[in-house]
Amino acid sequence: MILLENIERGYNTESGKLTVVDIPRLEIEAGSQVALMGPSGSGKTTILNLIAGVIMPSRGRVRVDGIELNDLPQNQRDIFRTRRVGYIFQRLNLLSTLTALENVMLPMLFAGERSKNEQRTRAKELLAKVNLEHRLEHRPSQLSQGEAQRVAIARALANRVKVVLADEPTGNIDYQTGREIMELLREICTEKNITLLTATHNRELGNSFPRLIDILEINQALTAGKENS
Amino acid sequence: MGVFTLVYRNLSNKPLRSILTILSVALGVILLLTILIISSGLQESIVEGPRGHDLVIGAPGSPTQLTLSTLFHYEVPSGNIDYQVFEELKGDERVKKAVPMALGDSYQGHRIVGTDYTYFGDDPEEVEDLLIAGRFIEEAGEAVIGAKLIRETDLEIGSTFKGVHGIEGAHNGHEHDFTYEVVGILDEGQGVDDRVIFTDIESVWAAHHVYATHYSFFEEGQAVIHKIDSDACTHDDHSHNDHSHDDHSHDDHSHNGHSHDDHSHNGHSHDDFHYQAGDLELTAILVESTDIQALSSLKNELNNSSDYSLQAAAVSPVLRQLMEVISEGTTVVNIFAIVTLAVALSSILLALLSSVAEGRSDMAVMRMLGASQIKVMLIVFLEGVVIILLGLLLGTLGGYLVADFVSSYLESTTGIVINVFRLWPQQDILLGSVFFIGLGACLLPVISIYGDEPMEFID
Ligand SMILES: Nc1ncnc2c1ncn2[C@@H]1O[C@H](COP(=O)(O)OP(=O)(O)OP(=O)(O)O)[C@@H](O)[C@H]1O
Ligand SMILES: [Mg+2]
Numbered sequence: 252m253i254l255l256e257n258i259e260r261g262y263n264t265e266s267g268k269l270t271v272v273d274i275p276r277l278e279i280e281a282g283s284q285v286a287l288m289g290p291s292g293s294g295k296t297t298i299l300n301l302i303a304g305v306i307m308p309s310r311g312r313v314r315v316d317g318i319e320l321n322d323l324p325q326n327q328r329d330i331f332r333t334r335r336v337g338y339i340f341q342r343l344n345l346l347s348t349l350t351a352l353e354n355v356m357l358p359m360l361f362a363g364e365r366s367k368n369e370q371r372t373r374a375k376e377l378l379a380k381v382n383l384e385h386r387l388e389h390r391p392s393q394l395s396q397g398e399a400q401r402v403a404i405a406r407a408l409a410n411r412v413k414v415v416l417a418d419e420p421t422g423n424i425d426y427q428t429g430r431e432i433m434e435l436l437r438e439i440c441t442e443k444n445i446t447l448l449t450a451t452h453n454r455e456l457g458n459s460f461p462r463l464i465d466i467l468e469i470n471q472a473l474t475a476g477k478e479n480s
Numbered sequence: 481m482g483v484f485t486l487v488y489r490n491l492s493n494k495p496l497r498s499i500l501t502i503l504s505v506a507l508g509v510i511l512l513l514t515i516l517i518i519s520s521g522l523q524e525s526i527v528e529g530p531r532g533h534d535l536v537i538g539a540p541g542s543p544t545q546l547t548l549s550t551l552f553h554y555e556v557p558s559g560n561i562d563y564q565v566f567e568e569l570k571g572d573e574r575v576k577k578a579v580p581m582a583l584g585d586s587y588q589g590h591r592i593v594g595t596d597y598t599y600f601g602d603d604p605e606e607v608e609d610l611l612i613a614g615r616f617i618e619e620a621g622e623a624v625i626g627a628k629l630i631r632e633t634d635l636e637i638g639s640t641f642k643g644v645h646g647i648e649g650a651h652n653g654h655e656h657d658f659t660y661e662v663v664g665i666l667d668e669g670q671g672v673d674d675r676v677i678f679t680d681i682e683s684v685w686a687a688h689h690v691y692a693t694h695y696s697f698f699e700e701g702q703a704v705i706h707k708i709d710s711d712a713c714t715h716d717d718h719s720h721n722d723h724s725h726d727d728h729s730h731d732d733h734s735h736n737g738h739s740h741d742d743h744s745h746n747g748h749s750h751d752d753f754h755y756q757a758g759d760l761e762l763t764a765i766l767v768e769s770t771d772i773q774a775l776s777s778l779k780n781e782l783n784n785s786s787d788y789s790l791q792a793a794a795v796s797p798v799l800r801q802l803m804e805v806i807s808e809g810t811t812v813v814n815i816f817a818i819v820t821l822a823v824a825l826s827s828i829l830l831a832l833l834s835s836v837a838e839g840r841s842d843m844a845v846m847r848m849l850g851a852s853q854i855k856v857m858l859i860v861f862l863e864g865v866v867i868i869l870l871g872l873l874l875g876t877l878g879g880y881l882v883a884d885f886v887s888s889y890l891e892s893t894t895g896i897v898i899n900v901f902r903l904w905p906q907q908d909i910l911l912g913s914v915f916f917i918g919l920g921a922c923l924l925p926v927i928s929i930y931g932d933e934p935m936e937f938i939d
Contacts, residue, residue, distance in 0.1 A: 305848060326852050333850025346842045348493040349486075356481040361851045370481055406849075 252281035252446050253302055253414065258311035259472075260297055272297050273472035274311075277464070281316075281413075284437055284447040286457040289466030293473060295450035296341065298466075299416045302448070303336050304328035316413045333362045337407030337415040337445075339436075341422060344403045345391040351378060351402045352387040358409040377405035381435060397428040404436050408443070415440060417449040421456065433459070483855070487862045490835060501824075501831040502870045505918065508821030509875020510882055512910055515817055517883035518890070519810040520905060521898030525552075525671045526799050526806075533579065534775055536793045537565065537782060538764035543793035544801070550581055550764040551795065552672045552896060553591050557583060561790055563760035569767060574774035577602070579766040582684040585643030585656060588633045592623070592643045592660075592677045594684030599766070613637055614664030620682040623660040627668035628675045628897070635662050635677075643687055658687035674897055685760065767792075821914065824871070825921045832864050832925035843929060857926045864922030871918075872911055 255277040261270035272294040279285050289295050300306045301313055304320045313320040316335055320328060332338070337358075345354045355374035359365050365373065378384055381401035391399055400420055407415050417436065421429030433449075433456065440447040449460065457463045467473055491498040538546045539559025549557040569578040582594035597616060600607040607616050614637045617624055629635050639662045642655045660679060668674060769775040775794065782792035836843075843856045880900060887898040 303848070326854075329847075329850050329852045331850075332848075336850075338848055340845070340848065344845070346845060348489040348842070353481055353485065353489070357846070358849045360481050360483070360486075361846070361849055361855065367481060 252283075252316060253277075253279040253448070254312075254314040255298075255301065256312045256314075258301065258308045258313065260301060260306065260308045261472075270472045272301070272308075272470055274298070274469050275471070277469055279446060279448060281446055282444045283462060284440060284460055285449070285462045285464060286460035287448060287450045287464050287466060288452065288454065288457040289450075289470075290452055293466045294470050295452075295466060296418055299338075299418050299448065299450055302414070303338055303416055304332050330362075333358055334364070334410050335413050337409070337412040339400070339403045339407045339415065339417040339420045341418040345394075345399055345406075347391050350388045350390060351383060351394065351398075354391070354402055355406045355409055358406060362410045364410070374405070374409065377408055378402070380439060381405045397424050397432060400424060400432055401435070404432070404439070408439060408445075412445060414446045414448065417447065419451055420449065421451075421453075429456075483859060483862065486859050487866055490839065490859070490863050491866060494835070497831055497834075498867065501827050501867050502874065504824040504827045505821075505868060505871025505914075506874035506878055508817065508824040509872055509911070509914055510878040511813070511817035511820055512914070513876060513879025513907070514883045514886060515810055515813050516907060516910055517879070517900055517904055518886050518898065519806055521883075521887065521900070522806050522890075522896065523803060525896050525898065526802055533577075533766040533768050534795050535767040535769060535779060536764055536795060537561065537569070537767060537790060538793075539789065540791045543791065544798050546764065546791065546793050547795060547798040549583075550766065553593065553676050554672070554896070557763045560761040560763055561765070563762055565790065566762055566765050569765060572778070574769055574778050575767055576770045577768040579768075580681050580762050581764040581766060582681050582761070583763045584684060585645055585687060587635075587641050587643055587660075587677055590626070590629055590633065590675055590677050592679055592684065592687075594679050594681040596680060599678070610667055610670065611664045612667040614662070616664055617678065617680050618663075620680055620686055621658070621660055622663045622683070623677050623679045624664040624666060625662055625678070626666050626670060626674040626676045629677065630665065632675070637662055637665065656687040658683065669899075671897055675891075681762070825918060828864055828867055828918060829921045829924060831867065832860060832922055833928070835863060836860055836925045836929055840929075840932070843932070847932075853930065857929060860929065861922050861926045864925070865919065868915060868918035868922070872915060875914075876911065 255274050257276070258272060258274045259270060260272040261268050263269075277298075287295055287298065297306070301308055302315060304313070304315075304323070307313075307321070315331075318331060318335075320331070323331060345351075346357065349357065352371070352374050355377055356370045359370040359373065375384070375387065378387060381404055383398060383401055383405070386394060386398060386402075389398075391402075394402065400423075403420070407417070415436070420436065421432055424432065437447065439445075449456075451457055533551070536543075536547050536550045538550065538557060539561055541558030545555055545558055548554040563580075566578060566580050569575050577598055579595060579598045581599070583591060585592045597604045597607045600610055604616060611624065612627065614624070623641075625633075625635055635641060640659050641662075642657070642659055644655050660677075660683065666673060666678075767778070769778055779792045779794055782790055839860075843860075846856055846859075847853070883898075884900045887900050890896050890898065
């Protein structure tokens with residue numbers, strides 16, 4: 252389902268090129284639910300962005316749902332991302348000018364696969380699934396953090412995605428709410444047979460997943476960096 | 481949900497800024513459009529005003545005043561001239577056409593202009609074509625009214641009325657003891673003539689009782705005067721009896737001499753009009769000369785003669801001077817308008833730039849969700865386009881309304897009529913350039929987001 256091979260990705264900084272991700276191989280099976288564990292700055296977001304096709308590796312190949320991202324031009328990768336990948340961000344998630352309902356409709360607008368009526372109906376269904384049917388017309392500023400994150404989950408599922416990438420989805424929420432939201436997300440992914448990859452620095456959350464990947468073990472950039480310093 | 485929902489949400493999310501930006505565009509457009517309409521309207525009416533006449537002959541004074549009062553029915557004439565001048569001009573080989581004009585009275589603020597069909601065209605049939613109803617004047621006591629009078633007065637075909645002394649529409653002027661009957665209505669679109677009452681020269685004289693005292697003069701065979709019959713006189717006589725302003729009637733002073741000064745309480749000096757015994761007078765004569773040489777020789781001859789009771793003013797220099805005044809005024813106001821518009825366009829630029837700055841994280845989220853770069857740029861661009869279009873729409877409506885306001889002010893003060901509600905030459909160019917320059921202003925913020933890495937704004 253997801254395959255990273257011989258990946259390297261870095262950033263150009265003032266002090267020269269900085270390699271933050273160096274992964275010989277990472278494979279995640281279709282329909283599985285995986286936690287990507289690691290401390291802050293260990294490259295979790297960078298890996299999710301590589302999988303989503305937001306950034307490209309400087310070396311190596313990324314394959315998602317049978318598609319070689321390296322072979323796609325940027326606009327094709329945009330389309331791939333809309334239709335195949337649901338992304339829940341670490342922060343700055345919802346569009347502040349749109350209502351909850353419209354935020355969920357947004358990926359469907361970009362995918363261009365549904366009529367406006369279908370968009371609306373599906374968005375309502377999804378919001379009902381995350382127990383927000385009573386908050387459709389609320390703006391993000393009128394939602395609690397937990398509610399906003401549930402809207403983001405509904406939005407990640409708006410198109411018929413194969414993969415959901417969740418970047419620290421419960422980072423800003425209290426423990427209890429975070430657990431409930433995580434359970435809800437996993438439930439839906441199980442039901443729809445969606446591959447779920449969650450980045451977190453929370454060991455307890457990581458341990459609740461069937462598979463836990465410790466980024467320190469797969470990212471050689473970190474060990475190399477340590478040796479250097 | 482469509483792209484326009486996003487655009488609308490972006491705009492309505494900051495309503496004050498959006499509205500101010502739209503209004504500033506509208507304001508610039510209002511100014512430019514008003515100036516365009518008023519200046520083109522004025523120039524058109526100035527160009528159409530003269531009806532082919534190239535020389536105006538009247539009493540000495542300012543040539544501009546003479547031209548304006550005769551051709552545009554604006555302001556008071558500088559005085560009167562001897563009727564004999566008209567007879568002489570008609571016989572002059574340099575003169576293709578001479579049109580007599582006699583003014584002095586008004587009805588409900590509308591001037592009564594004594595002239596004949598030659599004012600309107602070369603033959604009587606041509607004049608009939610200008611009427612929408614009735615016929616042209618055939619005898620004294622008949623009047624043809626401009627189209628606007630139907631709305632602005634109670635006159636219609638068959639109505640009778642009496643003129644009031646003074647042409648500035650002083651309602652407190654005394655009424656003349658002479659009854660006119662409306663026999664025809666001019667079609668609309670005659671410019672300044674739309675608001676004027678036309679009659680023949682004899683009626684103006686008769687109203688001022690010159691006719692009575694000079695009956696014998698008419699009898700002597702002046703061709704022009706032949707059509708006067710005793711009717712006008714009878715009219716005069718019998719209406720005189722039940723006249724309520726006997727003490728103001730002209731009878732009094734045509735007996736006791738000359739001066740109208742006794743009546744200057746009507747706010748308008750009677751000095752302009754002297755219907756003294758022994759004279760038949762015109763206010764002005766419009767001349768169409770045979771060619772340019774004839775025009776200048778005629779003009780020089782009249783202005784250099786030892787007879788200081790006349791002046792001849794060539795129409796085109798006066799009009800050119802007027803046009804220059806208008807275009808100078810237009811230039812000044814245009815500079816002001818363009819500055820306003822420049823401010824408006826930069827406010828679009830600023831509004832979009834700040835919208836882009838504030839919306840960077842939103843745009844990054846959209847990119848992360850799979851919106852293409854082009855789509856995100858399009859959303860910003862459309863935001864600008866909507867501002868420009870609404871500004872143009874509002875500005876066009878406002879421009880027409882302000883121009884209409886200005887034109888009714890002009891009409892009430894100068895009589896110059898501008899029919900505002902139509903398409904104007906260069907209006908498309910004006911609105912089009914505002915649109916495209918506005919689009920240019922949108923491009924900068926749009927281009928500024930090109931190549932943005934969504935990641936830089938997300939996490
Ligand atoms: N655009 C960038 N330019 C330069 N360096 C970057 C950029 N983005 C990330 N980095 C660096 O790459 C490293 C990995 O960043 P990343 O965001 O992937 O970490 P993370 O594991 O998601 O951390 P966190 O748990 O704090 O979100 C960090 O050291 C960060 O400073
Ligand atoms: Mg991160």
